Amino acid sequence: LEIPYPALDRASLYTLDSAGQWIEQRAGDLTPVDQWPIPHRHPLLLVNFNAENPTHYMLRIENAQGFSAPIRFVSSGHVLRSEQQVSLFLGVYLGLALLGSAVGLAGALWLRDRAYLYYAVCSALVGLMQAAITGVGGLHLWPGAPAWTDRSLVVLATWMLMSLLLLNATVVSLAQRSRWRHRLVGVSVLAGAGLSVALGVTDSAIRIALIVPYLLLVPLLLLAINLWAWRRGDRFGGWLLLSATPIALSLVLAIARYLQWVPLSFTTEQGVLGSMALHMPAMLLVLMLRSQQRRENKRRIQGLDRVDPSTGLIT
Numbered sequence: 001l002e003i004p005y006p007a008l009d010r011a012s013l014y015t016l017d018s019a020g021q022w023i024e025q026r027a028g029d030l031t032p033v034d035q036w037p038i039p040h041r042h043p044l045l046l047v048n049f050n051a052e053n054p055t056h057y058m059l060r061i062e063n064a065q066g067f068s069a070p071i072r073f074v075s076s077g078h079v080l081r082s083e084q085q086v087s088l089f090l091g092v093y094l095g096l097a098l099l100g101s102a103v104g105l106a107g108a109l110w111l112r113d114r115a116y117l118y119y120a121v122c123s124a125l126v127g128l129m130q131a132a133i134t135g136v137g138g139l140h141l142w143p144g145a146p147a148w149t150d151r152s153l154v155v156l157a158t159w160m161l162m163s164l165l166l167l168n169a170t171v172v173s174l175a176q177r178s179r180w181r182h183r184l185v186g187v188s189v190l191a192g193a194g195l196s197v198a199l200g201v202t203d204s205a206i207r208i209a210l211i212v213p214y215l216l217l218v219p220l221l222l223l224a225i226n227l228w229a230w231r232r233g234d235r236f237g238g239w240l241l242l243s244a245t246p247i248a249l250s251l252v253l254a255i256a257r258y259l260q261w262v263p264l265s266f267t268t269e270q271g272v273l274g275s276m277a278l279h280m281p282a283m284l285l286v287l288m289l290r291s292q293q294r295r296e297n298k299r300r301i302q303g304l305d306r307v308d309p310s311t312g313l314i315t
Contacts, residue, residue, distance in 0.1 A: 097127030
């Protein structure tokens with residue numbers, strides 16, 4: 001019995017045995033994955049049946065944010081084939097996230113640019129979010145920590161938005177160009193830090209009410225900053241605005257999914273990470289062009305005593 005919803009709190013399957021006793025199988029975020037009947041990315045419960053001796057089953061589903069995922073009976077061969085396809089997708093995605101983190105750390109050490117450090121942190125958090133959304137984190141990274149499995153997605157999402165906000169503000173040099181806008185970014189990051197603590201200690205039923213305002217605030221702030229930078233003549237502001245727009249749209253779709261306004265689907269489940277997969281390479285390209293521009297500016301400044309900056313001729 002497959003329930004393809006990794007964020008499910010608990011699924012309990014009760015089977016009536018020959019002695020009239022109910023045997024329980026339990027899976028979900030509130031149960032350690034290593035204690036599931038079949039450790040998997042999402043709840044997978046074993047149905048024992050015998051055509052000659054019919055029995056009864058009862059399925060109980062507990063989820064604080066509502067439930068709209070499909071419930072289906074599958075064979076072991078079907079599970080094996082689907083896992084091979086998912087493993088290919090996850091391997092590519094997690095590999096890109098790891099590569100982005102490595103490039104960001106190398107850029108931070110070699111170029112001594114704080115923007116690359118923010119990029120490395122953001123790439124790592126995107127990879128961890130992918131692991132949390134697909135259930136890989138609960139299966140392989142933290143199988144014995146049900147409390148963290150239940151909270152990991154919202155906490156990691158908050159941290160990712162904080163790092164993305166800092167990265168975007170650093171790329172457009174917001175601290176040097178607009179102090180009050182930079183203070184607004186700092187206040188938003190501090191609010192995200194406090195929110196992540198609150199998400200880590202509150203019950204599942206009220207986490208959505210806590211995180212939804214932040215999921216709306218950060219994309220709007222990103223779009224506003226990039227629009228302002230583009231209108232002020234920033235050569236990278238237009239590209240940042242274009243790459244941040246899919247993130248804002250996917251977050252709106254994710255909020256609608258968690259509020260039960262739209263059903264569960266691949267688009268609603270992977271939309272945010274898909275938009276991030278487009279945004280992070282674009283951000284890396286902008287960082288590389290920005291570094292090249294900064295190196296050229298430093299060379300010009302160092303050569304002011306020898307070359308006239310207006311004509312390029314030797315003084």
